[in-house]
Amino acid sequence: MRPRMLLFALQSALAHCRRNKLMSTFSVTTTTVMLLMLGCFIVVITSLNVTLRALESKIDVVAYVKDQADPAQVQNLRDSLSQNADVESVRYVDKDTALARMRQTLGDKAQLLSQIKGNPLPASLEIQLRFASSAPALADQLRQEAAIEEVDYKQDVVGRLLAITSFLRLTGLIIVAGLGAITLFIIINTTRIALFSRRQEIEIMKLVGATDWFVRWPFIFEGTFLGLLGAVATVILIAAGYQPMLTHLSGLLTFLPLAFDPQFLPKLLLSLLAGGALIGGAGSYISVRRFLDT
Amino acid sequence: MRPRMLLFALQSALAHCRRNKLMSTFSVTTTTVMLLMLGCFIVVITSLNVTLRALESKIDVVAYVKDQADPAQVQNLRDSLSQNADVESVRYVDKDTALARMRQTLGDKAQLLSQIKGNPLPASLEIQLRFASSAPALADQLRQEAAIEEVDYKQDVVGRLLAITSFLRLTGLIIVAGLGAITLFIIINTTRIALFSRRQEIEIMKLVGATDWFVRWPFIFEGTFLGLLGAVATVILIAAGYQPMLTHLSGLLTFLPLAFDPQFLPKLLLSLLAGGALIGGAGSYISVRRFLDT
């Protein structure tokens, strides 16, 4: 009996949508517009997060090796760093390479170097990190090493960068959460307004002996269906606009490491579909309740 | 007669709002939520713009003066630069000061300098610009000067910075425009859905001999009034939240030159009030038309 009843409710819901196309269209467009807005922000903010991670990974820690350090010790240090999970790569720059680099950097002022006796530049370990956030700890650890004279990692820059990126991440989260809440609210409120004109219908059904659930199910299905329709429209728009948008953005921001997760799009689209249907159904459920209680 | 009719329409509108509080509340909350969202983004993006301008203004152009340059010529150049509208400030750094600075920068490696004969460092003009965008032109201009050996302004960094800031500005503009359009659409759509349940009323009025405008005015006033109410709520929320929000943000982002225009808030709030009323009224006008045509 139970599944039969649900089937009946579904049929009633679809029939009503068909018979009241104007109103259904209004509901669907509201859902589409809100989900589209939310979806676009999620796309942008997710891309931003990937970009932030890329920015952070560019952080280097440089450990200057004491001239008198034991080469075996240095080799040990290199090995243990290579096995560190936080470390992307380690490179050993010996004193000669350091001098050669300096010469190159100075360019036509390189003749200044010829006036200096010997090689005052130290050898160094250039460590590229996976995440900027591990820099301070690693630097502290390296400073303990006997072979290391000094550790340099642009403390100031890394600090700022981390502050900016974590601020941007938080902002992104707040925006997505806020827009999510707004989308939820607007869709539910729209459903309420739409159902307001049908409170007499609800009353009549109850007067003829319908239980609350018998009244509710068609409305829930209708809300779910219209929410799903709105989400489908959103998904089509986002799926169609994603690639061109990316290409355009990458062209605009050649200097920024814009990175995109290829598995992200299908996940987002599925979430939008599920979200649209869920919000639509829940919105109807909540809205109908108000008119059932009276 | 005409103002009398408008007064009547206004009274009818207010009476309906009072008699149908539930529906009015739904409309007002939708307006409030959408305007609040729009308002918050406008606040954030406007602040961002001020911050971007501050970031751009930190750009320096350094013009290295030839050792053999005529001091009068250099003084001339300084004066003309000071009068340039794009220039914030000009500072002359002579050869000795340059050397002293270098010594300071090198710190405990300063003894390297003592091995160098004479002072190889040039004097320079350090020019702080009002806007980064004027750097390339100014640099080109300075390179033409006989007294100037070389001009340095971190071409690369400035280019990137300008690209980022103009991209952020554009993004901000797109977001505000997009959210504005969405707000407009959602409020109008909500009005349409709300008026859908009143199409019979409209039909009855017309059957009793009301002209289109006689039917329309009360709806327009009602939309305007509810839109205004929604905007008032938004304005109160933003006005109350602006200062605490700013303080919190500044605390969070000490390293970023967060700057806020004190005259901006009243402007925004007035725009929101006008916008809410206008969208509400226009939304009703558009929505009623649909049901008048039939």
Next chain:
Amino acid sequence: MIVLQGVSKVYPGGIKALDDVSIEIPEREFAFLVGPSGAGKSTFIKLLIRDEIASSGRVFVNNQDVGRLKHKHIPLFRRKIGVVFQDFKLLPYKTVRENVAFPLQVHGILDWKVLQPRVDSVLELVGLPDCLDRFPDQLSGGEQQRVAIARALVHGPLILIADEPTGNLDPNTAWEVVQLLIKINAYGTTMLMATHNREVVDMLRRRVIHIDHGRLVRDEKEGAYHAA
């Protein structure tokens, strides 16, 4: 005053509600429109006020071709007619007072000092002096019907059309309303009343227009509800 020339009305779905009806109702006449349920009486009335448009034939009211009225002329045209709708069509968010005042307000009379006495007197006439500030859904069926009648009368229309105006009234109240309509007609208003009230029709012996299945089957000067 009212002229129909070969009027047919086919609703979407091919439902023929009126079929080649020609009729003429002169000024100041009191005419009954009778016929079984679904005969086409309400459709007839809807054509007169341009709530519907005839599928063929022409409808003249007040010497105006109703089907060809320009959109902007419809309101002025309708203001000369008072209609009691079968389903009342009261405005749900307006009080009784405001519902009855509405046709006057549409005429541009917006001052309550002027409106109040006219609204009061017409509500008195239909026997509802006490529910000025209630809303339609706070009235009984018969009270709603009388508000609808009051609204149709209040602006002193040239033509008064009533669609089943006594269906929810007890016989006494129904008679009072009919007496009122007769009096109004006597003062010069053309009356057309669609009704199922045999007693009233048989008693008054006025013109009876009888339609059945959309066709005009009888038109008698001093007719009864059923054919003689």
Next chain:
Amino acid sequence: MIVLQGVSKVYPGGIKALDDVSIEIPEREFAFLVGPSGAGKSTFIKLLIRDEIASSGRVFVNNQDVGRLKHKHIPLFRRKIGVVFQDFKLLPYKTVRENVAFPLQVHGILDWKVLQPRVDSVLELVGLPDCLDRFPDQLSGGEQQRVAIARALVHGPLILIADEPTGNLDPNTAWEVVQLLIKINAYGTTMLMATHNREVVDMLRRRVIHIDHGRLVRDEKEGAYHAA
């Protein structure tokens, strides 16, 4: 079957619609509820189906104290009653077929193979075999009223309550409907019919419950519309 004990109903605003009414209607009875417009007939009926709750006194229907029914028991209670509402209360977005089938669907009968013959036969009974797939707003007033009657009958209720069920019907159709109600009553259904149709009441000579200004003023076993 129906018992009222000192029932009063005061609407918000202090309007006294029923005033200390006590009455008993046994099973299988056919009772008319008469009284002038605004007497309290519809209010009486609303109390029986818990559309409204009595301000004081107690209402029993089917041995259940209607005012004290738990929320979740109301649907089952209402399904044993069939009601023709004065304003029809048809579902606007359902076809005639679906409107009439609704009380059966509420009962859990959802198979159209079972529903169809029952819906068809009851629409045939009220004289509307042809408008199955139309919506209420595509019907004439009398047709809508008959759909409402069909909906009240279709599930074979224990009690059938009709509020002015012939107000929009011509005398012949009205008589057919009344005959139908008599037949249904003869098969065992308790009948309560609020009406202004003097002819019908006077002809049938059934029990007449007369209320006026909310008070029970007459209760006769084989009464007429007006007091003898």
